[in-house]
Amino acid sequence: MSKEVVTGDEKEFMDEFLLESQYLTECKQLPLDVLDEDEFAVVEKCLNQEDLTDEELTFLKKVLYRYREAMKKLDVANSEENVETVRKHIKSEKELLALIDELEENYKLQMVYCLRNGEEVILDLIVKPLTDSQAISEMQTHANLFKELNTNERVVWSKVMQGQMVYTEEEKKLAEHIADKYEEQEYDMEHKTQGMREFLARQVEFENTSFKTYNQKLKFWNKIEVTTVIDLYQKVRKMLHIDEQKTEELFLNE
Incomplete structure (x- = not known):
């Protein structure tokens, strides 16, 4: 042929x-x-x-x-494709209340923590629920931090914050572009990291906690290395359902 x-x-x-x-x-x-x-x-x-x-x-x-x-x-273009989920239809108040009541007042969380000598330990943690005013405040803080980033840029920044490796010169340029754009905001990295520690001091404690005051807990989280703080902060936000979600994704008939 x-x-x-x-x-x-x-x-x-x-x-x-x-x-x-x-x-x-x-x-x-x-x-x-x-x-x-x-x-x-x-x-x-x-x-x-x-x-x-x-x-x-x-x-x-x-x-x-x-x-x-x-x-x-960097998984920008396809990073926010919908993951197939099973959603149950709720047609009465009692059904919804039954599902809500199934959740414990406090969320339990186990996390692996690596000590400086390489030894790994398991942390038994409790995530405390947010009050309504705390939830609104946390959502507003998140929106302010990222209001100048578009959807794709937020995804890349999140991946960079989680330590995802970038290899090529082009990938590095894209990551640096987003970092520069982020740093144009009034929140620098040190400020943001400290905000994460303060959030954990309010919302997370050990199952058998020795510390009773906020200052004691904040002093503890200030000693935890930054990558663990970032990972735990993101996990807890998801558990408490305060990650930003587009309004149009909530309303199926639009």
Whole structure:
């Protein structure tokens, strides 16, 4: 069977089509401040729908390929796809109250903690429920911290905060872009980390706690290394259902 040959006219038509569709869309999604001078120049021409030379088009394809791969590895594009869940339909107040009553007043949580000598221990913790005023305050704090980040950027920042490795230069640029954008806010990293420790001092204690006052508990959490604080903070927020959720995701008929 003879191999199909693509003519020059067909290739030119395909390049023009991609420039006006896929390449243009990808250029719009790309943070421009992560690009170097040559990359920015060719991306800007694509955004402005200017004619590109064959060399510029080839370079643009390479740029988009590199950043496309970086975005995939950071799991930006597909990170918030819905996970299939089973949702029970509640048609009476009694059904909902029965489900609520099944939950204990305090959540129990076990966590592995690694000591400096490499020994691992299991922490038996209790997560205390939030009052209504605390819940509103915590949700507002979360919104303020991340209000300047779009959905994809929040996902990447969360992954970076959890210590996910980034490998390529393009991935590093994307992570740095988000970090710079985050740091433009009035909350620096030290401030945010201290806020996490204060949150844990209010909401988390050991099953057989020795400390009764907030200051005693805060002094304890100040001694716990930062990565553990971050991981536990995120876990507890999810347990208490105070992670940000889009309103449109709550209302199924819209």
